[in-house]
Structure formats: structure tokens, C-alpha cells
Amino acid sequence: MELNDWILALHLISAAALVGALTVFSVMIAALWRTEDPSAVTSFMPLGLAGNVLVTVGSLGTIVFGVWLAISLDAYQVWDGWVIAAIVLWVLMGAVGKQTGDAYRATAEMAAQLVTSGSPRSEELAARMGATRAFWLHVASCAIVILILIDMIWKPGA
Amino acid sequence: MTSVLASIRPDSWNFPLFLHIAGATIFFGAITVAAVTQLASSRAPRPEFLQRVAFRTLLIVGLPAYVIFRIGAQWIYDKEFGDASEDPTWIGIGFIVSDIGAILFLIALILAGLAVRKRNEWLVKSSGVLTAIILVALVVAVWAMGAKPD
Numbered sequence: 001m002e003l004n005d006w007i008l009a010l011h012l013i014s015a016a017a018l019v020g021a022l023t024v025f026s027v028m029i030a031a032l033w034r035t036e037d038p039s040a041v042t043s044f045m046p047l048g049l050a051g052n053v054l055v056t057v058g059s060l061g062t063i064v065f066g067v068w069l070a071i072s073l074d075a076y077q078v079w080d081g082w083v084i085a086a087i088v089l090w091v092l093m094g095a096v097g098k099q100t101g102d103a104y105r106a107t108a109e110m111a112a113q114l115v116t117s118g119s120p121r122s123e124e125l126a127a128r129m130g131a132t133r134a135f136w137l138h139v140a141s142c143a144i145v146i147l148i149l150i151d152m153i154w155k156p157g158a
Numbered sequence: 159m160t161s162v163l164a165s166i167r168p169d170s171w172n173f174p175l176f177l178h179i180a181g182a183t184i185f186f187g188a189i190t191v192a193a194v195t196q197l198a199s200s201r202a203p204r205p206e207f208l209q210r211v212a213f214r215t216l217l218i219v220g221l222p223a224y225v226i227f228r229i230g231a232q233w234i235y236d237k238e239f240g241d242a243s244e245d246p247t248w249i250g251i252g253f254i255v256s257d258i259g260a261i262l263f264l265i266a267l268i269l270a271g272l273a274v275r276k277r278n279e280w281l282v283k284s285s286g287v288l289t290a291i292i293l294v295a296l297v298v299a300v301w302a303m304g305a306k307p308d
Contacts, residue, residue, distance in 0.1 A: 001305050001306075001307055005304065005305045005306055006304075006305055008304040008305065009300070009301045009302075009303075009304030009305035010304070011304065012300050012301075012303060012304040013297060013300050013301060013304070015179075015183065016182065016183045016186045016296070016297075016300050017186075018183075019180075019183030019184060019186070019187060020183060020184075020186040020187035020190050021187065022187065023183075023184050023186070023187020023188060023190075023191070023219065024187050024190055024191055026187075027187070027188070027191045027211065027215050027219065031207075031211045031214075037204075039203040039204050040204055040207055042202075042203055043202040043203050043204040043205075043207055043208055044195075044208075045202075046194055046195075046198040046201075046202070047191060047194045047195055047198070050190060050194045051190075054190065115203070146180075149176065149179065149180060150176065153172050153175055153176050153179070154169075154172050
């Protein structure tokens, strides 16, 4: 095995972590859809932490090892159209994902405060766990990652 | 060199590869959900809720994702190695992980379902440990798909 084979393997593992993280977050959103119960939200803290680790490893790993491969392999260049498209989509995904994460993190902190104060139900929490801006940003993140996957496999213009 | 050859492939391989990768990565996420929620459920304020989520995730997300990734794998295998007399090592690793993984997955799914019905902590932990083992095996399989050891 050569170094490039290892870089490709780490790139693929990072991609699995990234899509895995989005799956984790999608399951959490579906399971907590319009929940009024703050303890249900706080029950998901360990899973949220795992999702955050996966999304960080996945995001950084895909771009670092992906660009490294594009530089290292003679068949591709960083300025190839499909590589540039992937980088642009990755930046977009990062920006959208950060906003999504910030919004849901604020909701989780609110749920933790409600649990501490002994509130068993909250209508505001239910509203925040529904079809909010954060939810649609998450949908956008998923769509962007699907586009990146299509770009990586079909390599338009390569 | 292997990577370069692998990346220059006929267009007809793209869709099965897309199914394979999309299914496998979503399966990876579903298994992560099941492993973490089941192994952490005893310390959570609503353990029964997490156990129900783990079971439903395995059933509604994990099972279809596994079927899609396995169909994609077989489809692209038939295109790439249909006439070959002997498979390379990395294909063997993929088959071992997917086939033994399927058995472990079904056992984990059944245990998770029984755990929800019977509220038995041992069943929850057993299913959680099995999904954690599948998770590690998936990482090995993804490494093999990329590094392609001969």
C-alpha cells in the first residue's frame, strides 16, 4: 500500500463520519420533534456529543485528506472544476452547519435550564424543536452533503 | 496507483457506487445512534425513551440503509469483478464485515426490540455492545475500501 491509498482511506472514513453525523442529528430531530419535555432533550446529550465529534472529524478529515489527494494524485488537480465545486460546497456546508449547531445548542441549553428549574413541560421548547429556521438549515446541510457525494462520485468534467 | 486506477471507472459504475456509499454511511450513522443511546441510556433521565429511539433507528433507518448498501455493493462487485476467479483481499474484508455484520445487526435489532418490550437492562447493554462492535468493523471495512490492501 502506498501513502495515497492511506490518504484515500482516511478521506473515506471522514466522509462516513460526516454523513454518519448528519444521520445522528436527523434521528435526534425526528425523535424530539415538537417535544415539550426538557428531560427528553437532555437525555440526548451523549448522542449530541458523539454527533459533534463525528461532524468535526468528518468535516476536517474530508477537506484535509481530499485536498491532499488532489495535490498528490497526478490524475487530478485542485483547480479541476469538480474539486473546486466540492470545496465551495464544503465551505457552504460548514457555514450552514455552524448556524444549525448554534441554534440547536441554544435549545439544548434551554432544556437543561428547564430541567434544573424543575419545569416538566415547555411550549417554547416544543416550538424550537419543530419546523424552525434551524430545522430547515439542517435540511440544507443534508442536501449540500448529498450534492458533495454526487460530485465526488460522478466527478463532472474529469 | 491502485487509487488512480480505481478512480478512473466507467460511468455505469457511478450509480451503484452512490447507492453503496450513501447506504453504508447512513448505516454507520444509525449504528452510532443505537450504540451511544443504548450504552448511555442507564445514566439518562429518560432511559426507556432512548431505548425506544435505538430500536426504531435500527429498524427504520439501519435496516433499509443496510439493504441499500448491500445491493449497491453486489451491483458494483458484479460489474467490476463479475468474471474474476479470485477476489482481492479488500473485497474479502468487505464481504466478511457486511455478512457477519448483518448477523450481528439482526441480533442487535431483536435484542433492542425485546429490551423495549421487557425493559431489561441486560438486553439493552447486549444490543449496545453488538452495535459498538459493528461500528468498529465498519471503520475497518471503510479503511479497506479506500486503502485496498491486496
